[in-house]
Amino acid sequence: MTDLERLLAIEDIKALKAQYFRGVDTKDAVALRAVFADGAETDFRSESPTGDPAFHQHDPDAFVRNTLYMLEGTATVHAGFMPEIEFLSDTEALARWPMNDRIWVEDTSLGRLPFITLTGWGCYHDRYVRGPAGWRIVSTRLQRTRLIVG
Amino acid sequence: MTDLERLLAIEDIKALKAQYFRGVDTKDAVALRAVFADGAETDFRSESPTGDPAFHQHDPDAFVRNTLYMLEGTATVHAGFMPEIEFLSDTEALARWPMNDRIWVEDTSLGRLPFITLTGWGCYHDRYVRGPAGWRIVSTRLQRTRLIVG
């Protein structure tokens, strides 16, 4: 991997993660699904003290469907801060990505979330692989620093 | 546009947007004006439910003047998160730029803003063009996700 190839890969991965955040916040299932490789691991056990298996899957179609179902009737902001990206090879990278999220339940009649507002901080631990169509997330795990619900 | 030229353009556009935020937050009219091309469109209609025409102009001199007038006596923080930048040609790019802003009115005697504190989230939709002096904003529109005033 040349220096230029590494910089291009970093930029691609940053744009991919930005698309992930946009996909969640605009509730765009196609944009959100497209950032994941088939079979990608989504580990959000930090969000579920009761160990609901939906929070840890290897099924990005189900992840997208569940996530957008839970977020129906909400306004959300997911913000990524400054990542640290490390390349394991020309086609594999790890990233630590600090984040902040806000959720406002606007339609409380749906009753899908156990809060009205959420403010959270944490760090994504991601693995990316480059395939024929470019870089994709093959594994993402959210570690929480703090979660304030109201 | 080579890969290297594209990376340089991305970095230039990120630095330009950072200068925009600094210009607003340090109330630096020269730095703020310099990020816009002449005649640039500034569409902040999301900020004005009453449709005040000052919130949608093609006059960056007036935009800078009005903005800094309104923000006199305030402390502000405008933060940009992770953009998605798309090139239409070697000299034209679009960007989606998630943001958060905070305003604290410190001198309430001026009475220029209808709140004491503001916390907002949204997304800039920008168009950039590269001219002889480098990349400039030719159009910016702020779409709001959430606005909390107190």
Added chain:
Amino acid sequence: MTDLERLLAIEDIKALKAQYFRGVDTKDAVALRAVFADGAETDFRSESPTGDPAFHQHDPDAFVRNTLYMLEGTATVHAGFMPEIEFLSDTEALARWPMNDRIWVEDTSLGRLPFITLTGWGCYHDRYVRGPAGWRIVSTRLQRTRLIVG
């Protein structure tokens, strides 16, 4: 410095600053110390109205020790936004780095901080130098926009 070298330097400096934030927030003394050159200046006088000399030093070992001592028993989030980086030469750069920090005192029995929660905004003014081991911070100063303690 070629264009490519400049882009690589920018990426290195961004990763270094991300490591600084991680070092503070994960209380990792080794990671935190490694971002500083020996003798680096750490100017946090904005944090100390009483002029405590520990807030302005040229001793990164002491800075790391003091910082992690003060933050024992807390959860923290330090987030960097979009920097402006300017090169003075091939081996020296300045950066303005807007930031937000949150501190939650979880173990109040230690009594090391005069608050339970802190929410702050500001801008780092940093100087970086490239030595044999890569870019390092040789000087950092935090300027505050706003500080809210509870």
